[in-house]
Amino acid sequence: MALRMENKVAYITGAGSGIGKATALKCSQEGATVICADYDEAGAKATADQIAKAGGQVMVSKVDISNQDQVKASIQEALKKYGRIDVMIAAAGVGSNEKFDDVSSEDWEKMIKINLTGNFYLLQAIHPVMREQGAGSIVLFSSTAAYSGGTGMNPAYVAAKSGVNGLSRHCAALWTKEGIRVNTVMPSWVVTNFNKAAKDTDGVAFDEKENQEWYKNGTANWPMKRPSTPEEMANAAFFLASDEASYISGINLLVAGARYVFNQ
Numbered sequence: 001m002a003l004r005m006e007n008k009v010a011y012i013t014g015a016g017s018g019i020g021k022a023t024a025l026k027c028s029q030e031g032a033t034v035i036c037a038d039y040d041e042a043g044a045k046a047t048a049d050q051i052a053k054a055g056g057q058v059m060v061s062k063v064d065i066s067n068q069d070q071v072k073a074s075i076q077e078a079l080k081k082y083g084r085i086d087v088m089i090a091a092a093g094v095g096s097n098e099k100f101d102d103v104s105s106e107d108w109e110k111m112i113k114i115n116l117t118g119n120f121y122l123l124q125a126i127h128p129v130m131r132e133q134g135a136g137s138i139v140l141f142s143s144t145a146a147y148s149g150g151t152g153m154n155p156a157y158v159a160a161k162s163g164v165n166g167l168s169r170h171c172a173a174l175w176t177k178e179g180i181r182v183n184t185v186m187p188s189w190v191v192t193n194f195n196k197a198a199k200d201t202d203g204v205a206f207d208e209k210e211n212q213e214w215y216k217n218g219t220a221n222w223p224m225k226r227p228s229t230p231e232e233m234a235n236a237a238f239f240l241a242s243d244e245a246s247y248i249s250g251i252n253l254l255v256a257g258a259r260y261v262f263n264q
């Protein structure tokens, strides 16, 4: 069977962990040359090493997506090396569980800066590249929190992810006629380092046993009675990014195992 991303160059943020890592591996397995972009350089390098070991083409780009100059430089670095970027999958993000009444102005700014403004920087940096090519495919990551209200999360995270959904549709409406498709995946709960990273963000100690119980108890009443794997999210993002989704642009896709669909 032909590979589904052969001869394409895919720039992937958050490639050092979780969903971004699984997506980078998937794109590589399907023939893409991959740029592992992350501010965790060691994580990105570990993913890149795995790809290179399996025979894939790959480079690492260290970038903090909340820094516009770094985002521009990272895209240019990839462009200089490979001459084009066909796919951008933006999975970098960070959570926080701060409750509404406790959110300081600094917490708010930080959540918005990484999770929303960072995606704006990425979109603004990649647009001229894909417009010039007359082709490109972009997949962003928001969250079911943008759909459900995400009462367990920091309201700034929920607002940022809702903003990503809007930004994605805005760009799809403007750019699809230029040959650039833009879509967003809205994951539910995914087993990654995300919960630990959220606790780090909030300065709260992480407890793996509590984390496992949280997954188990939290999903007991869900239709699938489990959180998803990062690979299940990677598959959805890969499909939207690939040519198989050639007529799909401007959607915010809930990938949540019928959570929010059944009669609660």
Ligand SMILES: NC(=O)c1ccc[n+]([C@@H]2O[C@H](COP(=O)([O-])OP(=O)(O)OC[C@H]3O[C@@H](n4cnc5c(N)ncnc54)[C@H](O)[C@@H]3O)[C@@H](O)[C@H]2O)c1
Pocket: 013, 014, 015, 016, 017, 018, 019, 020, 037, 038, 039, 040, 043, 063, 064, 065, 066, 091, 092, 093, 094, 095, 114, 118, 141, 142, 143, 144, 186, 187, 188, 189, 190, 191, 192, 193, 194, 195, 197
């Ligand atoms: N895991 C979940 O339950 C879940 C649920 C809904 C949405 N999401 C979203 O999915 C995406 C991926 O999350 P994950 O679960 O793989 O988390 P993760 O913590 O495993 O991975 C996130 C990656 O993003 C990187 N990153 C964070 N901030 C960055 C920045 N400013 N610049 C560059 N890189 C940065 C981290 O270093 C890490 O490698 C995020 O956008 C997250 O909001 C996750």
